[in-house]
Amino acid sequence: MKLASSRDRAPGRPVSRQVLADHVYEELLAWLMDGRLEPGAAVSIDGTARELDVSPTPVREALARLEHTGMVRRVALKGYRVAPVFTREDFAELMEARLAIEPVNARLACSRMTPEGLADLRGAVKDLETAPRGPSFAEFRDYLEADERFHKLIAEQSGNQFMLSAYNALGGQVQRFRLFGGVGITDAEQAIAEHQAVFEALASGDPEQAAAAMEDHVQKVRARAIADAPAD
Amino acid sequence: MKLASSRDRAPGRPVSRQVLADHVYEELLAWLMDGRLEPGAAVSIDGTARELDVSPTPVREALARLEHTGMVRRVALKGYRVAPVFTREDFAELMEARLAIEPVNARLACSRMTPEGLADLRGAVKDLETAPRGPSFAEFRDYLEADERFHKLIAEQSGNQFMLSAYNALGGQVQRFRLFGGVGITDAEQAIAEHQAVFEALASGDPEQAAAAMEDHVQKVRARAIADAPAD
DNA sequence: CATAGACAAATCCTATAGGAATGGGGCCTC
DNA sequence: GAGGCCCCATTCCTATAGGATTTGTCTATG
Numbered sequence A, B: 001m002k003l004a005s006s007r008d009r010a011p012g013r014p015v016s017r018q019v020l021a022d023h024v025y026e027e028l029l030a031w032l033m034d035g036r037l038e039p040g041a042a043v044s045i046d047g048t049a050r051e052l053d054v055s056p057t058p059v060r061e062a063l064a065r066l067e068h069t070g071m072v073r074r075v076a077l078k079g080y081r082v083a084p085v086f087t088r089e090d091f092a093e094l095m096e097a098r099l100a101i102e103p104v105n106a107r108l109a110c111s112r113m114t115p116e117g118l119a120d121l122r123g124a125v126k127d128l129e130t131a132p133r134g135p136s137f138a139e140f141r142d143y144l145e146a147d148e149r150f151h152k153l154i155a156e157q158s159g160n161q162f163m164l165s166a167y168n169a170l171g172g173q174v175q176r177f178r179l180f181g182g183v184g185i186t187d188a189e190q191a192i193a194e195h196q197a198v199f200e201a202l203a204s205g206d207p208e209q210a211a212a213a214m215e216d217h218v219q220k221v222r223a224r225a226i227a228d229a230p231a232d
Numbered sequence C: 001c002a003t004a005g006a007c008a009a010a011t012c013c014t015a016t017a018g019g020a021a022t023g024g025g026g027c028c029t030c
Numbered sequence D: 001g002a003g004g005c006c007c008c009a010t011t012c013c014t015a016t017a018g019g020a021t022t023t024g025t026c027t028a029t030g
Helices: A020-034 A045-052 A056-069 A088-112 A115-130 A137-157 A161-169 A172-179 A188-204 A207-227 B020-034 B045-052 B056-068 B088-112 B115-130 B137-157 B161-169 B172-179 B188-204 B207-227
Strands: A072-075 A079-082 B072-075 B079-082
Touching (some): A020 A045, A020 A056, A056 A079, A056 B056, A088 A137, A088 A161, A088 A188, A088 A207, A088 B088, A088 B161, A115 A137, A115 A188, A137 A161, A137 A188, B045 B056, B056 B079, B088 B137, B088 B188, B088 B207, B115 B137, B115 B188, B137 B161, B137 B188, B188 B207
Antiparallel strands (some): A072 A079
């Protein structure tokens, strides 16, 4: 594979303002979410560099950033590995944390919601409704993406950089993908209804109602996931 | 300055299992907390490498990790800078986030508290009481360290890796140091009393009481800080 | 057959070198 | 005198090379 290097761009074009390490970072992120890198698999620095046709230096920098997100783990002098699979305990902890953080985000976002923010949220809900949700990963990828975007938009609209950081620390983007990695979407109808409820609560302008709707949603997600959890 | 390289160790001695990038990371962290690197100051990769007598590669890796903590910011092709100073809005957002996260941590920690955890907390409170708190940074450094340790211990004792990540995402360790950078400690007596209250609530084993004590503490910290906030 | 030791390949880690971009200072032009 | 242009020093960014470490395999020995 060959990444676009900053050297390759045509002269005069607006510069990309992005360096190779950033491209490598996003490429690795895509690999993780595509399931191309399975949990526990080793991520060789030199190997990845050869694969992407870059030198190990930017790969090293990209992995250093990824490590802090929890998606890969590093052991000194041994290299990087994709973080291990989610256990039931991990899932329970994640939901506990989401219950602590996301209703607060909804409450804050509700009181500071802009028309543009509402429009973005409406778009995410729409995408959630129309996204295909077949059994294979490629088919429900868009669904999960819209789900994640909905929650992330609320975190951003909270207007609180630390709440956004805390939300991001949950690793929502990827944890979500990995959670359903072998399961598929079985609760789309209910989940969509709950997202609509959250959206309407936000649109209504009542912060407490928004927080309650979000809490209800997360709790129901937890209940459904526990009900048909895959074996560890 | 010269960092200990893995090459320097005597043969046969147990290997350090730590690489140069880790040393650089911790050294930079210390610089940030010592105030040796002021907000807004540029952190040159090559310059830092020369200063620490290492090559730029491990410095680059260390900075990539630091960036994700919010302590330094990177602009592509321009380099790293220490994150700008806290504004009043930043502070308000931080306290809002702490109010959302820390009482939950206290509640969880209370129900899962171990005797060892309680002993550690007791030690942190003791250190808080006995730490000097003079006007200069070096003098109240230990005080802030004990304060931070107290809250971090509770986050760890929560037994929830995601709540701990969320807490760390607030940048507690450093934000705290930077907050009081030019102010000094003026509320030690009240703060110590509140920490003792939180500790006793945790020791009592009543999760709701622990959460309430923590919420009370954070709200009072906010109130006091707003009262005598430095000009932006 | 099991185990310990040695060799080899792969990998990580660091240093060095050089191309590329940025920022500042001086100079020229209008 | 003001504005624009060019040059140069500094710094970032990437590639390459080589030493150090780990791991798998193979062999020899008890």
